[in-house]
Amino acid sequence: MHQPANTTSELGQLDRYWRAANYLSVGQIYLLDNPLLRERLQPTHIKPRLLGHWGTTPGLNFIYAHLNRVIRARNLDMIYICGPGHGGPGMVANTYLEGTYSEIYPDITQDTDGLRKLFRQFSFPGGIPSHAAPETPGSIHEGGELGYALVHAYGAAFDNPDLVVACVIGDGEAETGPLAASWHSNKFLNPARDGAVLPILHLNGYKIANPTILARLPTDELDQLLSGYGHDPLFVEGSEPSEMHQKMAQTLDEAFDRIREIQISARNGGRRQRPRWPMIVLRSPKGWTGPKDVDGKKVEGFWRAHQVPVDGVRTNPTHLDILENWMRSYQPDTLFDESGRLVGELQALAPTGSHRMSANPHANGGTLKRKLELPDYRQHAIEVPSPGAGPEEATRVMGNYLRDVIELNAEARTFRLMGPDETSSNRLDAVFEATERVWMEDIEPYDVHLGRDGRVMEVLSEHLCQGWLEGYLLTGRHGLFNCYEAFVHIVDSMFNQHAKWLEVSRTLPWRQPIASLNYLLSSHVWRQDHNGFSHQDPGFVDLVANKDADIVRIYLPPDANSLLCVTDHCLRTYDRINVIVAGKQPAPQWLSMAEAEAHCAAGIGIWSWAGTEETDEPDVVMACAGDIPTLETLAAVSLLRDAFPDMKVRVVNVVDLMALQPREQHPHGLSDKEFDRLFTRNRPVIFAYHGYPYMIHRLTYNRANHDNIHVRGFREKGTTTTPFDMVVLNELDRFHLAIEAIDRVPGLVSKGASAKQAFHSRLTEHHRYVREHGEDMAEIQGWHWRSKETID
Amino acid sequence: MHQPANTTSELGQLDRYWRAANYLSVGQIYLLDNPLLRERLQPTHIKPRLLGHWGTTPGLNFIYAHLNRVIRARNLDMIYICGPGHGGPGMVANTYLEGTYSEIYPDITQDTDGLRKLFRQFSFPGGIPSHAAPETPGSIHEGGELGYALVHAYGAAFDNPDLVVACVIGDGEAETGPLAASWHSNKFLNPARDGAVLPILHLNGYKIANPTILARLPTDELDQLLSGYGHDPLFVEGSEPSEMHQKMAQTLDEAFDRIREIQISARNGGRRQRPRWPMIVLRSPKGWTGPKDVDGKKVEGFWRAHQVPVDGVRTNPTHLDILENWMRSYQPDTLFDESGRLVGELQALAPTGSHRMSANPHANGGTLKRKLELPDYRQHAIEVPSPGAGPEEATRVMGNYLRDVIELNAEARTFRLMGPDETSSNRLDAVFEATERVWMEDIEPYDVHLGRDGRVMEVLSEHLCQGWLEGYLLTGRHGLFNCYEAFVHIVDSMFNQHAKWLEVSRTLPWRQPIASLNYLLSSHVWRQDHNGFSHQDPGFVDLVANKDADIVRIYLPPDANSLLCVTDHCLRTYDRINVIVAGKQPAPQWLSMAEAEAHCAAGIGIWSWAGTEETDEPDVVMACAGDIPTLETLAAVSLLRDAFPDMKVRVVNVVDLMALQPREQHPHGLSDKEFDRLFTRNRPVIFAYHGYPYMIHRLTYNRANHDNIHVRGFREKGTTTTPFDMVVLNELDRFHLAIEAIDRVPGLVSKGASAKQAFHSRLTEHHRYVREHGEDMAEIQGWHWRSKETID
Secondary structure, eight states: OOOOOOOHHHHHHHHHHHHHHHHHHHHHHHBSSOTTOSSOOOGGGBOSSOOOOOTTHHHHHHHHHHHHHHHHHHTOEEEEEESOTTOHHHHHHHHHHTTHHHHHSTTSOSSHHHHHHHHHHBTSTTSBOSSSOTTSTTOSOOOSSOSOHHHHHHHHHTTOTTEEEEEEEETTGGGSHHHHHHGGGGGGOOTTTSOEEEEEEEEOSBOSSSBOHHHHSOHHHHHHHHHHTTEEEEEEEOSOHHHHHHHHHHHHHHHHHHHHHHHHHHHTTOOOSOOOEEEEEEEOOTTTTSOSEETTEEOTTSGGGSSOSSOOTTTOHHHHHHHHHHHHTTOHHHHBOTTSOBOHHHHTTSOOGGGSGGGOGGGGGGGTOOOOOOOOGGGGOOOOSSTTEEEEEHHHHHHHHHHHHHHHTTTTTOEEEEESSOTTTTTOGGGGGTOOEEOOSOOOTTOOSEETTOSEEEOSOHHHHHHHHHHHHHTTOEEEEEEETGGGGGGHHHHHHHHHHHHHHTTOTTSOOOBOEEEEEESOGGGOTTTOGGGOOOTHHHHHHTSOTTTEEEEOOSSHHHHHHHHHHHHTOBSOEEEEEOOOSEEEEOOOHHHHHHHHHHSEEEOTTTOOOOSSOOSEEEEEESHHHHHHHHHHHHHHHHHOTTOOEEEEEESBGGGGSBTTTOTTOBOHHHHHHHHOSSSOEEEEESSOTHHHHHHHTTSTTGGGEEEEOOOSOOOSSOHHHHHHHTTOSHHHHHHHHHHHSTTHHHHTHHHHHHHHHHHHHHHHHHHHHSSOOHHHHTOOOOOHHHHO | OOOOOOOHHHHHHHHHHHHHHHHHHHHHHHBSSOTTOSSOOOGGGBOSSOOOOOTTHHHHHHHHHHHHHHHHHHTOEEEEEESOTTOHHHHHHHHHHTTHHHHHSTTSOSSHHHHHHHHHHBTSTTSBOSSSOTTSTTOSOOOSSOSOHHHHHHHHHTTOTTEEEEEEEETTGGGSHHHHHHGGGGGGOOTTTSOEEEEEEEEOSBOSSSBOHHHHSOHHHHHHHHHHTTEEEEEEEOSOHHHHHHHHHHHHHHHHHHHHHHHHHHHTTOOOSOOOEEEEEEEOOTTTTSOSEETTEEOTTSGGGSSOSSOOTTTOHHHHHHHHHHHHTTOHHHHBOTTSOBOHHHHTTSOOGGGSGGGOGGGGGGGTOOOOOOOOGGGGOOOOSSTTEEEEEHHHHHHHHHHHHHHHTTTTTOEEEEESSOTTTTTOGGGGGTOOEEOOSOOOTTOOSEETTOSEEEOSOHHHHHHHHHHHHHTTOEEEEEEETGGGGGGHHHHHHHHHHHHHHTTOTTSOOOBOEEEEEESOGGGOTTTOGGGOOOTHHHHHHTSOTTTEEEEOOSSHHHHHHHHHHHHTOBSOEEEEEOOOSEEEEOOOHHHHHHHHHHSEEEOTTTOOOOSSOOSEEEEEESHHHHHHHHHHHHHHHHHOTTOOEEEEEESBGGGGSBTTTOTTOBOHHHHHHHHOSSSOEEEEESSOTHHHHHHHTTSTTGGGEEEEOOOSOOOSSOHHHHHHHTTOSHHHHHHHHHHHSTTHHHHTHHHHHHHHHHHHHHHHHHHHHSSOOHHHHTOOOOOHHHHO
């Protein structure tokens, strides 16, 4: 099975290719002009601000050149995930050498003039960022934050049996929590169905100003660690280029032989157990081939090589010399021809067409994406003969729909459902009628819904759920992440980075849209009364709302049918992040499917069946967003209706939170006219909101009636208690809402005193009752809505 | 060195103690009454809502009983960190058996009546939460979110040489990123100076509805993994209690022998290298000793034992029988005496006084806390002869102050500085004049500022920095976490959980206040122009502002002297979370130390030297919060002053963001009168803010002049560019601010047209210039403030 040994001449050429990439990397960091050093280097050729990271770059280029060799030798379909995204110049250099860069950005031609532009644009105003980024061809991963390289790699490999994802992990990144957890992703990769991930742990020894933990481990301990992660680590260590080329080539051959062996065995119906996958440990100097010392201080092989290893080049002639000697050490004249183009024999070392890692369509997933087949959600509609029907568990109904989604796309293998061990807890169990949880470790006879081919991915790590899904979406597939609302904060920063990726990608015409990242946040703040305060936080949407309006959507469907509509809509969208917040507990149902469709399409609307207004303007607007606030608002309306038969109450329900924003700020925003029509220009609005109340103020602060909008939401009052006690603690309950309405409606103050007193008594009674009995009063548990018509 | 083998009778008693703890745990989950089963169990004895987690509890109790034995045998100082915090009933049961619970909560007596109350209050309205929580004696760790047990344990052990932190890690939690990263904390623990951490990996095999990764690993692979983490894993595996007691006792003896050996060797000046610490792997059935099957389905040893293993007990007589048989299997009559008190020979098994883990003062760190010695920050004051002096790097000045803090508390060992490899990058280098970075791996001759005894902790994991600091603070010490602003989002959820801990702790009179958690966020959004968009996010403070007003503070000092004042203040506070945002780049200085002190004490104020107003109300208020917004605002005022000599401009600077809130909402909030005095009731306010502009609206929406407040901040426009181009992209620059002022001041529209045109031209010129030259125009780079007086 082993490939023939690599000839010295082949590796000599490969070394030249590597030098070309290194040369282009240095050029990007330093040069404004004189790109091929055809004249002596002058201060005017140097950029005024030297920005970029050299330290990791030669290692990245080394790996890239060697992977190119393997791709050509074995005709592989491979992408390159660059964990050390700081090494942007290296990634750009390689995509340029392959020709892809010029194809996508025709202005950057394959000649001296193009080289000059390539150098100049890097980390330059109006140019390209310093990191691997959406602008970088072949990239699905921005390395800025660090931690997500390996989890993205696995996400890309799932359901892509012919793909190899080479994933370079810096030894800095390896210290992060998400990366440390990601190693166990191999327990979820099925070699028969999925592609391969080849982790390449790059030990260059240093971070910004410190050594790294893994590089300083004794080798036997490192070997134990990586073996414990389920890998067979293959070590490539040294600094002498020709030796290193030999070792790397042989080791890669060994790794790819093993990958092939594993895959053949699994796909021939042989092994069904988790294999021990190969991985590479590359130990090479930081800033390899760069200046060894500057001003008497160690640079190569030390953290001083991290960013710009020699600075002040415009003003310090010695440093200018160091730079020139360094650049000339790559012998650019032997690498580029007279016109400035890479010489032919080196061009021939790169793969061609879509085998180039920079042109692999998996790294521009929108180009490969297949439409997700969606069932008719109306078939899962709950019968709602009249408002208040049920109770039903909204997410359980959604589970039925998701089961059908999974079934319809089972053959295409284009949809996965992620969850941190909460899919059943969130009541999406119906999906297990169509699939299982994927699991590559041993399966016991009494295990339930575990299998090698499952499309549900569960692991107790929100980081892995999010990262796998990102990698899966970025390579053109679809999915949904269900999570406890409070703990989705664990991935706040991953959300941020994905939103940033989308914000930039959308500006690049060559990047095709990818499927949206969809969240279902359930087990939410109002129904975590059993788990208590640590599980009660509705603030994720506050973070979401900070992001570009084109990207984010927040939905708060009040019942099962509206949840179905919203889910179906989200799964049809592209290049967005959709957040759906919905409860899992039995709850009354308000809208028939037809009503739900109309309501969700509008995003916001008056529920005239719930209010008591006639043709005039109402006395008060009772607004609500979220399932529990809706329930309590309708209960408050009932109380008010009984106490004040003449009071004109309007109920406004909000599904699409962004509808509250001005249209200029969000595409779903209401015009001022529409907003005023719903909320009036001068009547009191009592707004019951699912999350922190400030959100409503920040969305509505410049509406005409804002001073009359009084918001109730989560006030950080939480504990283990009963469901109704939770809303009472936060004064979001029916009684507090009704009392506030009385207080706000002019003229009710005296007339309302006895009603207020009655409501206060009920609160006192509730307080006593739950502390005595440990459950909510029967009248609360058994409350159900009766429409005005029903009563009349 | 080895302890004598444990006698069978000693372990027989220990088994009884364990049964007592298990009995009390089940009782808490199920019983309202009949706590000792002195009569047949009736449905009325059962709680209406069964809330709690049994699965992990018997394992936690098993460990607790065995640690008690070791504490007594070796006279140890030990605390217990309960990673599976769901096992709250077990932790409460043990603290009750030790008597601590009744000492702290005298109502819960050591008799039948006390037992009844103990059972009833658990997960009951008005009672205690279902998880280990601040209410739980001996706890410094709430297990709700999962992931932080081990990092908290290390934080507690640092600088506590006589303390042993036993840390139970559930196999569910072990799948999280933060926990996976935490294993490498042992590379930062110095056995000569710090205490010991004994990780106890509890493999009970299952999460909520899935097996766990680590429990299903082949044993050799698990052994490799844990060895690779630098541990010597000792395995205790089985389910037969008497055998398990033998194994556990022997294994703990072995572990503590090794710990003692390591510590003695290190403290006698022997070994300076990192040792291989012991750890325990306890493999025992989930729901051990509970019902084996319910309704024909496997429960013990399976995930069905996770929460309440047998439900519907009030209505299902078979289930009631199962419960009664289960509870009676512990033989409560042999464990508790007639009065309901634990029998004397079992009481004797618990340690006494502060050796009880539930009464260990380290777990109520405020009781041990020593005052942090603080230098006179005025000695580090920057000379500011007039506004606009400098430039200085604010955080570098702060670094001098922190160096002195470290020196003053070096002997007491009560202060640590945490940072994810960014302490130098954030320009706090001066601290390395007083200390080093702690590092227990090999140190090379060319390494810089690395040492075994350093007080700076750097690792590329924000999770570890935050978690170590939390553990350190919770055990009574002090510290500060410096972080890039964008990446502090990585610990959003940890911040949330710590804030929740503080919110609850403050309501418990017996919990003494602990030092505040202090953040320095630097390398902020406006000066990450070199790293680009992935490094640009100022939204952490939005999350912070959601938390209880008593807990959180957000400071935006505009220069070095104000940063010194704010830092000094924060280090003096308790039970808070202080967020300081400050830049690291050279910047003009505005305030002398005396002025800075007055300004920071007020939190907000008019900078009369910067404005042009006389005695009347101003034409416009130019408000600013944050160093860069302050700079651009003052530059805008300069432009306006030149263009409109008669225009009356007021400059208001905000240091303490919470001052903007109404006093009713935040203790630092301004009264409406004070607010109106600063911002007027009807003049336009152009507010330049450091972060997302919504923050200012949400803080000020109900102020009289809110409709006139126009906020500019970060608009998600970021990339790699020049510093000034970053503010221009987000329209926060001097020209945009001046233009907006012209637009907003009545009567200026026509007169201002030519000035506006000039400003637009300057923007165009800037745009062209930076794209051509790659740096900011000289007039921007060289701009400095000239006060009106100077000009006149």
